[in-house]
Amino acid sequence: MAKKTPEKADYLDISGDAIADGKADSSSGVKMKKELSMMDGVAIIVGVIIGSGIFVSPKGVLMFSGSVGQAIIVWIMSGVLSMIGALCYAELGTMIPKSGGDYAYIMEAFGPLPAFLYLWIALFILVPTGNAITAITFAQYILQPVWGDCPAPYEAVRLLAAATTCILTVINCYNVKWVTRVQDIFTATKIFALLIIVAAGVYYLCTGHVENFKNPMEGTRWQPGYIALAFYSGLFSYSGWNYLNYVTEELKDPYRNLPRAICISMPVVTLVYVITNIAYFVVLSQEDILSSEAVAVTFSRKMLGAFSFVMPIFVACSTFGSLNGAIFASSRLFFVGARAGHLPLAICLIDIKRLTPVPSLVFMCIITLALVVIEDVYVLINYVSFVEALFITLSVTGLLYMRRTRPNAVRPIKVNLALPIIFLLICTFLVTFPCYVSPVEVTVGLVFISCGIPVYYLTIGWTNKPRWLQRMFNNFNSCCAKLFLCVPAEDDRDL
Numbered sequence: 001m002a003k004k005t006p007e008k009a010d011y012l013d014i015s016g017d018a019i020a021d022g023k024a025d026s027s028s029g030v031k032m033k034k035e036l037s038m039m040d041g042v043a044i045i046v047g048v049i050i051g052s053g054i055f056v057s058p059k060g061v062l063m064f065s066g067s068v069g070q071a072i073i074v075w076i077m078s079g080v081l082s083m084i085g086a087l088c089y090a091e092l093g094t095m096i097p098k099s100g101g102d103y104a105y106i107m108e109a110f111g112p113l114p115a116f117l118y119l120w121i122a123l124f125i126l127v128p129t130g131n132a133i134t135a136i137t138f139a140q141y142i143l144q145p146v147w148g149d150c151p152a153p154y155e156a157v158r159l160l161a162a163a164t165t166c167i168l169t170v171i172n173c174y175n176v177k178w179v180t181r182v183q184d185i186f187t188a189t190k191i192f193a194l195l196i197i198v199a200a201g202v203y204y205l206c207t208g209h210v211e212n213f214k215n216p217m218e219g220t221r222w223q224p225g226y227i228a229l230a231f232y233s234g235l236f237s238y239s240g241w242n243y244l245n246y247v248t249e250e251l252k253d254p255y256r257n258l259p260r261a262i263c264i265s266m267p268v269v270t271l272v273y274v275i276t277n278i279a280y281f282v283v284l285s286q287e288d289i290l291s292s293e294a295v296a297v298t299f300s301r302k303m304l305g306a307f308s309f310v311m312p313i314f315v316a317c318s319t320f321g322s323l324n325g326a327i328f329a330s331s332r333l334f335f336v337g338a339r340a341g342h343l344p345l346a347i348c349l350i351d352i353k354r355l356t357p358v359p360s361l362v363f364m365c366i367i368t369l370a371l372v373v374i375e376d377v378y379v380l381i382n383y384v385s386f387v388e389a390l391f392i393t394l395s396v397t398g399l400l401y402m403r404r405t406r407p408n409a410v411r412p413i414k415v416n417l418a419l420p421i422i423f424l425l426i427c428t429f430l431v432t433f434p435c436y437v438s439p440v441e442v443t444v445g446l447v448f449i450s451c452g453i454p455v456y457y458l459t460i461g462w463t464n465k466p467r468w469l470q471r472m473f474n475n476f477n478s479c480c481a482k483l484f485l486c487v488p489a490e491d492d493r494d495l
Contacts, residue, residue: 036251041261047187048240048325049269050318054194058280058295060233064226068281069216071230075277078234079270084423086241086266087415088396090259094412095402097254100336101242102395107340109398113456118391119337120452125445127330127364129384130239131323132371135161138319144297144312154375161372168324169365172331173358186321193314194276197296200303201279212281219286224433231430232385237273239388240326241266255412327361335360342460386431387445393427396420 036044058071065071089101098104103122107115139160143152171182221227241262251257280289283299292298300311335357338347347360399420402409 036257038252038257038260041251041257042265043187044325044329045241045261045265046269047190047321048329049238049265050187050190050194050272050322054237054273054276054318058277059289059292060236061230061277062286062289064221064230064233066219066221066226067217068212068286070220072216072274072277072281074227074230074234075274076270078231078238079266079273081231081423081426082235082238082241083262083266083270084419085392085396086262087259088399088420088423089242090262091411091413091415092395092399093258094255095409098336100333102391103333103337105395105398106391109401110394112340112342112460113453114394115340116337116342116456116460117449117452118394119333119342120455121387121391121445121449122330122333123337123343124367125448126384126388127326127333128368128371131165131326131330131364131368132161132374133384134319134323134326135165135368135372138164138316138323141297141312141319142316145309158372162369164320164323165327165365165368165372168320168327169361171324172327172361173356182321182324186317186324189314190318190321191272193296193311193318194272196304196311196314197279197299198272198275200299201275201282204279204303205282209282212285224429228430228433232389235389235430236385238269239384240322240329241269242392259413327364331357331360331364334364386442387449389427389430390445390449393424393431396424396427400424 061074062068062071065074092105093101096104096108100107103115103119106118136157139157140152143156143160146152221230280295280299283302284292284295288298289295296311296315297308300308304311334343334347337343338345338360347357347363349359350357403417
C-alpha cells in the first residue's frame, strides 16, 4: 500500500478555537484529549500548591513579618487573596476556554506584545525557577536522613534535583494518565505528612506549651515594604492556584469543573497551611525557625524522636508530587504560546502516538536544569513573586477591561465586581512597595521584562525576515518534528 507523508495538520492543531470547542476532524488534526475530571483538577491544584512552599516559606514569612502573630495573619490573608484570585480566574477561564492561563487572557485583552512579555518572563523566570526551587527542596529533604545533622553537599543536592526533573519530564512525555496517577498518589501522601505535623502540634499544645504565643505581635514589622515581602513568601506557598487554567482544554466540562475544583481545593489548602504553621509555632521558637534550613525536619526531630526520619521522606514525596503537577500544567503554557506563533512552531508539536506536548516539556526541562545550579532560594522566591504579581495584576486588569469592552461576551461564571477590584488593589500594593525594600530584585525583574520587547520585534514583529533566517527556523521545526514525534516520515495511520 502506498505510504503518505504526514503534513503539519496530521499531527498538529494550531487552532486554539478548534481545541477549545472540542472539535476534531480531518482538517483539525490531532489534539490533546480531555482526560481530566473535576477530582483530577482538585488533585492538580492541591498537588501543585502543597509542595516546597509550606516547607521553605515559613522561615521567609516569619523573617519579614517579625512576629508570630503577623506571620499567621499573612498566611491567612495569602490564602484569602489566592481564593479571590482563583475565582477571578474562574471567570476568565470559562470566558476564554483556552489553555495557557495568563498568556491567553492577556492576549485576548491587550494583544500580542503584552502576552509575549508574559510568555518571555514565564519561560525564563516564573516556571523554571519555581520548578527548580521545588526540585532542590525535594533533593534536600530526601538526602537529609543520609547526612543527618550536616547539610547535604551542594553537588549531591543539585544532581539529584536535576535527575528528578528529568525523570518527571519523561513521565509527562509518556502518558497523561501516568501523570494524574502520580499526582493523586503524592497529593494524598503530602496531606498525610501535614496531618502528622498538625497532630503533633495539637498534642504539644494540649500539654500546655503556649509560651511562643504569649506576645504574638511583639517585634512586628509594620513597614509596607516588609509586609509585601512577607506576602511574597506566603503567596509563593500558594502559587499554583491558577495552574488548572493552563490545562483548560484538557479538562472535561470546564464550565462546571473549573470553578468547582477551585472552590474545593483553595479552602482546603488555606486551612491546612494555617493549621500547619500554628503547629510549627507551637513547637518551635522564632529562633528555631529562622535558623533552620528545613523547618519540618527541625520540627520532627523535636516531636517524633526516633521516628523523625519519616518526615524528610514525606516532605520529599510532597515536593515530588508538586513538581510533577507543575511540569504537567506549565508545559501547556509554552505549547499554547508556540501555537500562537510566539515561540518556535516545533514547541507546539504533539506526539502523534501519546498526544503529549513532548517538545514543550523537553524545552522547559532544559531551562529548569540551568536554574537548578543557583544557591540562594530566597532571592529566587523574590524574583518570581514580583514578576508573577505584576502579570497577575495585568490579567485581572484585563478582566475589568473586558467587562467594559466586551460586555456581551458569554461568561458562564461572572464574579461580583468587588472581587477583581479588591484583588487588583492588593496586587498593585504587592508590586509597588517592595521597590523600597528589595530594589535589586525589582530592577532585575523589570529589566528582564524590558529585554523581551526587542526580542518580540526581532522574532515576531519583523515580518520580512531574510530567507536564510526563515529557512533556519523551518529546518529547526522540521528536525524537531522528526526527533520528538518518533514517527517515520512515510508512516500510514488513520488519524
